[in-house]
Amino acid sequence: MERLRAAWPPYSHLILGALLWALQMLVSAMLGLYLRNGLETSRLAEVAALYFLGGLLAWPFALPTGRFLAYGKPPEARFAAFFVTLIAATIAMTAFLFAMEYRIFYSRWHAPFGSGIWVFQFIFTSISAFYQFLVIGMRLFLPLGLGCLVVSSYYLAKRLR
Template structure:
């Protein structure tokens, strides 16, 4: 007698060893992550385009002129969304697997919000670090670490207070649409 298990059932409930630890749980997650690399490469530019359109709409709505500064802002958000979208897709695919639609939707929404904001804040930090490098010490030490910590805290504060305002009103439909597409496509 042969027993067959549906792929979705295998992803949702991994086999359990006699000791109680899930067998191959990490291997299954890595397999799902590897399978998500190519779709993630397609998903990320589309998501980044949506984020750039959302930021551009917000800048237009606030009647800000398009100049080199706003161009730099758009590039910064594009890079953050491109990297964040790819990493979020792979992470959500490896974590959510073939779970129910609502679990996949929640996994990608949380991953997109956190990773995109984190990477964009890190890009803000890199800009601050480059600008303030002329006043920071050259050698790594206690003072240098303090300068880096304060620069990082300032960059995160400015991103949270100013940068997130650029994406929130018009970026929510982009987030929901991207989450919906991921949840619908990865369940097949």
Template sequence: MDRRNRQPSIGALAIGSLLWGTAMAVTVLIDLRFWLDGHTLNTNGLVALYFAGGLAGFSPARLIARRIAAEKPFTARVSASFLCLVILTIAATAIVFAISFQYSNGYYHPSAIGWMWPFYIAASGIAASFQFLVMGSRYFLPTGIPLLALASYALAKALR
């Protein structure tokens, strides 16, 4: 059987997603404790947000990295894993933030229901994603870098 056609099992994807989501939740928790000394009212919400982003971003990252670099040398597999994990974890977390932003602000804009509703959803989703990218991405650093390197190494070994 060709290695390129072998799909990872659902269990492996689920376990990897849970581990990566937990790693991202721990990252934001450590960074909140370090930078804000725990002085925030939204700790549980932020930990849940980053967990959901890591959970949602891991499986597509693994599948795309496998598609890009399955038959390549080990360094290419590590690089592909690193790049896919960074992009898809941040994108998934930004999307989860945009959805929660839309849900929480929908109560304040009852006139948004109607023909303008799709434009309102799109504009607030873009604004929320940008807001997360500017202000929320900092919580992945510096704790997330060693975890990202370790996960990229483990994914590269699993891609062979």
């Protein structure tokens, strides 16, 4: 029970941390786009929103989970707990948002909502989008996102005692 209580951070850490993490992911994506094609894309605002929201929505899942896993552990284990939870939550949330956008685009050609074929189409369209994000979208987290991940994980591991 003590571990569960210790896992829940103050609301200020959730809100401020989410905003800072989202900003880091946005800057990472923009730097990645700049290095690859000089920010020349017709969907710059959408890409920026996707990575910002992915980071914003991932933090409230990653922070308590990382704190739960890191509770009572040595610094190296705390670092690993935050590293894994931050990377997993950020990738999963950003990929989920990408998949939902992908699904909205393709929904006009899908069967009526709730039908058996619709469920099949929804599942496989989402899986395809998730895979496409892993192959194409993950590159925008590099090189800056990896540095942000290491620094943030180190900071969180040092802060949690």
